[in-house]
Amino acid sequence: MAHPGDVSALAALLDRGALAAGTIRAVIGKTEGNGGLNDFTRGYFAQSLLHLLACATDEAAEALAARIPCMLSGGTEGVLSPHYMVFAAEPGEGPEGLAIGTAFGPPVAPGDVGNDAQIARVAEATRAAMADAGIDDPGAVALVQVKSPAGGPGLLLRSVAAGAMGAALALGDVPAGAAREAALLADLSLFSSRVSASAGVEVARDEVVVLGTARGWSPGxxxxxxxxxxxxxxxxxxxxxxxxxxxxxxxxxxxxxxxxxxxxxxxxxxxxxxxxxxxxxxxxxxxxxxxxxxxxxxxxxxxxxxxxxxxxxxxxxxxxxxxxxxxxxxxxxxxxxxx
Amino acid sequence: MAHPGDVSALAALLDRGALAAGTIRAVIGKTEGNGGLNDFTRGYFAQSLLHLLACATDEAAEALAARIPCMLSGGTEGVLSPHYMVFAAEPGEGPEGLAIGTAFGPPVAPGDVGNDAQIARVAEATRAAMADAGIDDPGAVALVQVKSPAGGPGLLLRSVAAGAMGAALALGDVPAGAAREAALLADLSLFSSRVSASAGVEVARDEVVVLGTARGWSPGxxxxxxxxxxxxxxxxxxxxxxxxxxxxxxxxxxxxxxxxxxxxxxxxxxxxxxxxxxxxxxxxxxxxxxxxxxxxxxxxxxxxxxxxxxxxxxxxxxxxxxxxxxxxxxxxxxxxxxx
Amino acid sequence: MAHPGDVSALAALLDRGALAAGTIRAVIGKTEGNGGLNDFTRGYFAQSLLHLLACATDEAAEALAARIPCMLSGGTEGVLSPHYMVFAAEPGEGPEGLAIGTAFGPPVAPGDVGNDAQIARVAEATRAAMADAGIDDPGAVALVQVKSPAGGPGLLLRSVAAGAMGAALALGDVPAGAAREAALLADLSLFSSRVSASAGVEVARDEVVVLGTARGWSPGxxxxxxxxxxxxxxxxxxxxxxxxxxxxxxxxxxxxxxxxxxxxxxxxxxxxxxxxxxxxxxxxxxxxxxxxxxxxxxxxxxxxxxxxxxxxxxxxxxxxxxxxxxxxxxxxxxxxxxx
Amino acid sequence: MAHPGDVSALAALLDRGALAAGTIRAVIGKTEGNGGLNDFTRGYFAQSLLHLLACATDEAAEALAARIPCMLSGGTEGVLSPHYMVFAAEPGEGPEGLAIGTAFGPPVAPGDVGNDAQIARVAEATRAAMADAGIDDPGAVALVQVKSPAGGPGLLLRSVAAGAMGAALALGDVPAGAAREAALLADLSLFSSRVSASAGVEVARDEVVVLGTARGWSPGxxxxxxxxxxxxxxxxxxxxxxxxxxxxxxxxxxxxxxxxxxxxxxxxxxxxxxxxxxxxxxxxxxxxxxxxxxxxxxxxxxxxxxxxxxxxxxxxxxxxxxxxxxxxxxxxxxxxxxx
CATH class of the missing domain: 3.30.1330.160 (Cyanuric acid hydrolase/Barbituras, RU C)
Known part of the structure; x- marks a missing residue:
């Protein structure tokens, strides 16, 4: 990426047929902003990506945004390099392989983050993403990636925490009785080592990507x-x-x-x-x-x-x-x- | 260090006699500023250190500052921790050991950095520090630490470069004909891998510490x-x-x-x-x-x-x-x- | 503007017919980035604006970008508020009024800024923008707004200076013999008090907007x-x-x-x-x-x-x-x- | 001030007898740090000032620090210029004039800020400073300047708020029943327009300076x-x-x-x-x-x-x-x- 609006590398892959736009299930990337509330590099990249995929698929950008999680983290401090990873796959008849599932929660009212409602929303979305991947057993999940709305000044880290807690709850890594609003950012002994969460101003719904092992995905x-x-x-x-x-x-x-x-x-x-x-x-x-x-x-x-x-x-x-x-x-x- | 003016750890060592103030030959440290022109944590630490040593030795702070290099680098980003290293030693009759030598150049006029004059000054000071350590052979030098005046806006990195070039010249790692002002920050193929240089607003003279191997220093x-x-x-x-x-x-x-x-x-x-x-x-x-x-x-x-x-x-x-x-x-x- | 990609206020004006998209001649705005090399809020806004105007006019975004200068300055420090100004006008038969003219220079090779070539390019574009506004007499020019490519690390301020010098030359505020590369950022006694220049990574050509007085523009x-x-x-x-x-x-x-x-x-x-x-x-x-x-x-x-x-x-x-x-x-x- | 440790201007005044060190009652200044938790320019200046005054008065630095409030605010953004104001006066027999009174609260335990205890401590110190100035009527107070300990990460603004509330309480600008911990940073309708408060890591006690009108101070x-x-x-x-x-x-x-x-x-x-x-x-x-x-x-x-x-x-x-x-x-x- 030459800059946060640069999707030319993906455009080239699509152009030469190395990748079918319709098989793209998620994009995870790192842009060169500050990673905070006023990091607009994520929104810029997302707009560029959706414009490209809309042209490539003839779907509306809004429809794509509601189907393909685009999870961006700002901040490429030090030796970090801006980049994005495109997860493309078609489930089929194959043996066990790396499965990917995605899900979106409902639209989130401003400020409705960092609370029990967000924990429940993300837990539900995590279960939906597992189902989408064909994973029944939480033990077969390797990683859950969550992105939630930032919720406004002072709420960003609470939103991250609630997203993490919700996914941890769905995996069974944190007990249901403990996964509560009051524990967010407070009881750090509650955690999952296979959940990665973030939050940003550029998303309006909780988004979840589950990676794990299931039948029917290409091995390797x-x-x-x-x-x-x-x-x-x-x-x-x-x-x-x-x-x-x-x-x-x-x-x-x-x-x-x-x-x-x-x-x-x-x-x-x-x-x-x-x-x-x-x-x-x-x-x-x-x-x-x-x-x-x-x-x-x-x-x-x-x-x-x-x-x-x-x-x-x-x-x-x-x-x-x-x-x-x-x-x-x-x-x-x-x-x-x-x- | 609890803050840049905190020399209580050294004060405690001196108080309980674990270290004799008179044997201190150099102090190298890392303070928690930004490391740039407006990093005053270095001056604050130096003032605190000199005040402590003046009390401990009955020497004037000015005399101590002219005898004991205090080389500070600002900036403890990420996991770095503010700290300082006190080099104390008395040369004696011993076998080969880690030798330390120090030297100061003359007072530097404002702006007189990043040029041939600074290269020559630092080369000369490096030779003096080697002599102070009892090292004749440049090959026996392990590391030269240089600190030079910052020289004002826009000159900081030029001053660092000239300090490095001067020491590299004295070690023979860069040939005399090449160690010139025109090469500073320009010809990066000229370097020594045993010279560490910096610059700051808090010093008024080039200061050099040489570490290497020589007879007469405690082994171990x-x-x-x-x-x-x-x-x-x-x-x-x-x-x-x-x-x-x-x-x-x-x-x-x-x-x-x-x-x-x-x-x-x-x-x-x-x-x-x-x-x-x-x-x-x-x-x-x-x-x-x-x-x-x-x-x-x-x-x-x-x-x-x-x-x-x-x-x-x-x-x-x-x-x-x-x-x-x-x-x-x-x-x-x-x-x-x-x- | 709620964020740098927010052009909803303009969209509303276009939607309700308060403004005809075809009459827009220039956009000048202030986005909430840091105003430096890694300020991508300008590119984000420009992309959003062009997308909106492309939909409203059925012209390609590239054609619009080559016709409508979009001059953005990043950085809304303190009490400054992100905003953009849309200059829309149709010259006609009227008496004297506030005239606006625009011009674009040729594509600029990377690094070809801060030099005599840029001064000449911008002077030429300034004359073209005056002609576009119907202004013959440089004395009738009130303000020239210039935007040039940033040119890469270390060149940003040189590019701004050369853009300013080029426009000053065209206005006759700086004599031709003096408006030279060697004077850029060096001889500050050379200036025009009616030229405002900037530079950014998001433009690839010099862009000029001239404001002044001429016949045929709406008064008031x-x-x-x-x-x-x-x-x-x-x-x-x-x-x-x-x-x-x-x-x-x-x-x-x-x-x-x-x-x-x-x-x-x-x-x-x-x-x-x-x-x-x-x-x-x-x-x-x-x-x-x-x-x-x-x-x-x-x-x-x-x-x-x-x-x-x-x-x-x-x-x-x-x-x-x-x-x-x-x-x-x-x-x-x-x-x-x-x- | 050339830098935060530069007290040479005051030293010159003392040296030439233009100011008697013994008449100094308070110092208020602005240093060029970031004004936040890791702004050590304030501590650096205070150390330099106390060292100077200790030499000039033969009092111990600790005794001076317990007698002369040194209130520093970091941050000289934009056109602001680093400077300090020395308040020196001797009350006497004169008519009404600008009175100055000072007071210190007790040592504050780490974290004991932003609460009812701090409000009470600062109110008490404000009353003591009024008495020191010879001001009985709160209506005769023009300005109360408060400095409190920062209290650690996350507490800085709470400490400022509690210092302000305490002084406002003493002046009667906020009613006693309302000047409570729960209102800090929450009920902004509670305020005094003649209280200026700040907090910093470099102070260990609440310090108060009262300025107003009273008999016995030099007029003019x-x-x-x-x-x-x-x-x-x-x-x-x-x-x-x-x-x-x-x-x-x-x-x-x-x-x-x-x-x-x-x-x-x-x-x-x-x-x-x-x-x-x-x-x-x-x-x-x-x-x-x-x-x-x-x-x-x-x-x-x-x-x-x-x-x-x-x-x-x-x-x-x-x-x-x-x-x-x-x-x-x-x-x-x-x-x-x-x-």
Whole structure:
């Protein structure tokens, strides 16, 4: 991507027939804004993408937006590189493979985030996305990606937390009685290490993408997810790459890097104000947002193993992996297409 | 450090006699400012340190400032932790050990940086610091740390470059004919992988600290320095730690972390606008300084191996390590004291 | 505007027939980005605007972009409010009125800015825009608004300067022998107080809008332009409003505010590092871009007189008004339509 | 001030006997940090000031710090200029004049801010400062300046609010039953237009300075305070200057500017997200703190009237002047000394 409105790489794939527009089920990407309330790079990319797909499919942009989740995280601090991942697949008769399912919740009234209603909405959408993927058993889910409306000033991180809690509830990783509004951003012992949530001003409904294993999907693509104990958890990062079938000694060797299809991670500035016992300054910097600090740091650790800056790293990881840590997911080799 | 004026940890060491103030030869530290022209955390720390040492030694603060280099880099982005390293040593009759030498150049007129005069001044000071350490052979020098005046708006990076070039010239890593003003920030093929330079508004003279091997210094401390090919060079970081006698598989194990005495690094946002072929956004971000981006990223990669955020990472690495890369130095075990 | 992609106010005007899309000659606006190289709010707005106009006119977006200058300045610091001004007019048989003319230069090769070629291109385009407006006498020109390609890292302000110099040359405000590349950003005694220039990554050609007086345009709209001696020049701001027919004692009274059609200004952080003899910190702030500082300050002074935050204030005023100052233009009452 | 540690102007006054160190009762200043939690320019200045005064008075720095309020606001955005005002006076037998009284509260436990205890502490300190000034009648108080501990991440604005509420309570501007913790930052209809409060990490106790009219102080200095309806309230700013005996038509004429002794103001980004009906972007900018936005804008409006950038403008004006507005105070001519 040359800029947030640049979808020329996907346009080229569609033009030369390497990808059928109708098979696109989700797009996940990282744009070069600040990742906050006034990050409009996500809306710009989404508008560009929908315009392209509307031309390619003859569907209205509104219809596409209601069918294809476009989940964008702003902020490519440090070595991170703007990029987007296009998930295209057609379920069929095949054996077990990497399944993808999507679902949208109902339109959300302004401010109706960060509460029990959002938790319930996202849990419901997660179950719908599992069904869409053909996954019955929550144990077969590898990763749930959630995007929710930002809800206005002061609500962004609450919306992320509620989205995470809702998906964790649907997976059974957090008990129903505990997945409550009062616990959001408060009880960080409640978490799922396979949920990645975010929020933004550019979406009006909760959107969910479920990745996991099910019959009827083309084989050849594997996904591995690992919790991160903290932002320095190099061993866990390596473990995720290895579990996805790649060497990581210490990094993925050049010859294997083309097999990486997607790397997604969540992380969080440790609220104890310490990382491994030493004071960090992420949460008290008036000039530089804490999540920008975090993405730059965690993103670099992961990119140093991947050997590639195209890592989707998103901050605001409350209830997504252990407190002060987060999670990392690696998808390697197979049918997904990376632009 | 609780804040940039906090020297209580050193005060406690002096109070209980664990360290004799008179043996302090240099202080190198990382404060939590932005690392730029308007970063006053360095001046604040220096004033606090000198006040403490003046009380402890009965020397005037001005005399101490003219004798003890206090080299501070601002900016603890991401997982980096504010800290300072106190180099205290008394040369004696011993065998070979980690030697430290210091030197100061003459007062610098405002604006007289980034030119041939500064290159010559720093080369001369580097030779003086080598002599102070008892090192004759440039090959025995492991690392030269340089700090120069900032020189005013627009000159900061030129001053860093000239300081680096001067030290590289003294070491013989760059030929005399090439170490010229015209090459500064222009010919990045000229570099030394054992020079770390910076500049700041809080110093009025070029200051040099040389670390290397010589007879007459207490043994038991080792230093290893490695060039970094780029900001993702995880293998080189591990190599430096291993060469300093520490395991790094992938990170330094908890039981060995207390043996780390100092970790210093330089890095640079790659001017090609690419890292390993992918576009980075460090050099075109109006809201976030490129060096803040860089420190957060490279610092995290190194800290993930050290298992500790107390890493001295400084940006502006022109002529310090390969273009787009930099260098990392590790000092492990021994007599230095870290506050 | 609710966000940079929001053109709903214009869409409503078009929908209800209050404005004919075919009469739109230029759009000038202020979006809420950072105004720098990575400000994509301008591209986002332009894409949204062109999509709307393409639907309304059945012309291709590319054709519209080549016919209607869309000049956007990012950065609504402080009290500034995101807004856009639509200039729509049809020349006819009428008496003298506020004339508008537009012109585009040829496509610009990357990096071909900040040089003699750009000065010549913009001078030529300015003459073409004057002709388009039916203005023969440069003395009848009130304001020239220029937008040029950004040209890449480090070139943005040079491109602004060359655009300004080119227009100043065409107006005869700077002599031909002096309007040279070597003078850009260097000889600030060369300036026009009726040229406002900017640059951005979102345009690929120099674009010029000329406003002035000529026969054949609808009367009833007046424009006044005043140089600003510095960023505190309150008296000059009031003078511009008064010359445009509005009271300003000290501010435009509420009953007259609806008559304001457009307020445009340029300003510059004084390079002497002083404003009226006192040190300012705009040019040495690593965390906050100097132009963001400037826009927030100058914009507030002007808005306090206008009684309205919808002021187009753009930084980088070299060669546009006196050094350390700039200019302000007020258009009041009449046929222009403000969204 | 050349930098936040620069007290050379005051040192010169003391050296040449123009000011007796023993008569200094308070220092109020503006340093060039970001004004937030990690603004250490305030601590740096305070350390430098105390060191100077300790040398000049032979009192210990700790004793001076417990006797002389040093109230600093960080952030000199836009045209604002770093400066400090030294309030020196000796009460005597004279007629009515500008009185100054100071008081300190007890040491504050970490986090014990933003609550009823702080409101009570500051009210008590305000009464003590009134007594110190010899002011019995709250109606004779022109301005109360409060500084409180920051209290840690997330508490800064609560601490400011509680300091303001405490002083407003002591003045009788807010009724006792209403000045409660629950109203802080919530019920903005509770305010005093003659209280200016701030908070910072560099103070450990609530500090209060009262300015007003009482017998026994040297005459010749006048103070005027006006509420600001919003950040564009140019008329109110002019009114304050005029009430202090200065012309302001529109600005203070050059010949009168030397009579300005101090200009202090508070302001607040309007929580309605609108200024005079137009959307502002101060409260949703992830890259630029809302208070930095505000200070740059309001400071420029005031400085454009003063004709001087040495204006003390502080954000976080909840309960200080009308909601979305604030207040401005002008001290003109007389015995105070401005460095």
């Amino acid at each position: 693509l594997s996904i591995a997810v690992r919790p991160l104990a903290d932002a320095l958890d190099l061993a866990a990062v390596q473990s995720a790459f290895r579990a996805a079938g790649l060497a990581a000694d210490p990094d993925v060797p050049p010859g294997q890097r083309a097999r990486i299809r997607a790397v997604l991670a969540k992380g969080e500035p440790d609220r104890s104000l310490l990382v491994r016992g030493q004071r960090h300054t992420m949460l008290g910097d008036t000039d530089l947002d804490a999540q920008r600090h975090l993405r730059g740091a965690l993103g670099a650790v992961i990119a140093s193993v991947a050997g590639d800056g195209r890592v989707f790293v998103s901050g605001g990881a409350a209830h997504q992996g252990p407190p002060g840590g987060g999670l990392v997911a690696v998808i390697a080799a197979g049918s997904g297409e990376e632009a | 401390l080792s230093i290893a320095v490695r060039p970094l090919a780029d900001a993702l060079d995880l293998a080189a970081v591990q190599s430096a730690f291993r060469a300093a006698g520490l395991a790094a598989d992938p990170d330094v194990p908890p039981g060995q972390r207390a043996r780390i005495r100092a970790v210093l690094a330089k890095g640079e946002p790659d001017r090609s606008l690419l890292v390993r072929g992918q576009r980075h956004t460090m050099l075109g971000d109006t809201d976030l300084d490129a060096q803040r981006h860089l420190r957060g990223a490279l610092g995290a990669v190194i800290a993930s191996v050290a298992g500790d955020g107390r890493v001295f990472v400084s940006g502006g690495a022109a002529h310090q390590g390969p273009p787009g890369g930099g260098l990392v130095a590790v000092i492990a075990a021994g007599s230095g004291e870290e506050a | 709209l007046s424009i006044a332009v005043r140089p600003l001696a510095d960023a505190l020049d309150l008296a000059a701001v009031q003078s511009a409003f008064r010359a445009a027919g509005l009271a300003a004692d000290p501010d435009v009274p509420p009953g007259q505010r609806a008559r304001i059609r457009a307020v445009l200004a340029k300003g510059e952080p004084d390079r002497s590092l002083l404003v009226r003899g006192q040190r300012h910190t705009m040019l040495g702030d690593t965390d906050l871009d100097a132009q963001r500082h400037l826009r927030g300050a100058l914009g507030a002074v002007i808005a306090s007189v206008a009684g309205d935050g919808r002021v187009f204030v753009s930084g980088g005023a070299a060669h546009q008004g006196p050094p350390g100052g700039g200019l302000v233009a007020v258009i009041a009452a009449g046929s222009g339509e403000e969204a | 200095l006048s103070i005027a305070v006006r509420p600001l309806a919003d950040a564009l309230d140019l008329a109110a700013v002019q009114s304050a200057f005029r009430a202090a005996g200065l012309a302001a038509d529109p600005d203070v004429p050059p010949g009168q500017r030397a009579r300005i002794r101090a200009v202090l103001a508070k302001g607040e980004p309007d929580r309605s997200l609108l200024v005079r009906g137009q959307r502002h972007t101060m409260l949703g900018d992830t890259d630029l703190d809302a208070q930095r936005h505000l200070r740059g804008a309001l400071g420029a409006v005031i400085a454009s009237v003063a004709g001087d950038g040495r204006v003390f403008v502080s954000g976080g004006a909840a309960h200080q002047g009308p909601p979305g507005g604030g207040l401005v105070a002008v001290i003109a001519a007389g015995s105070g000394e401005e460095a």
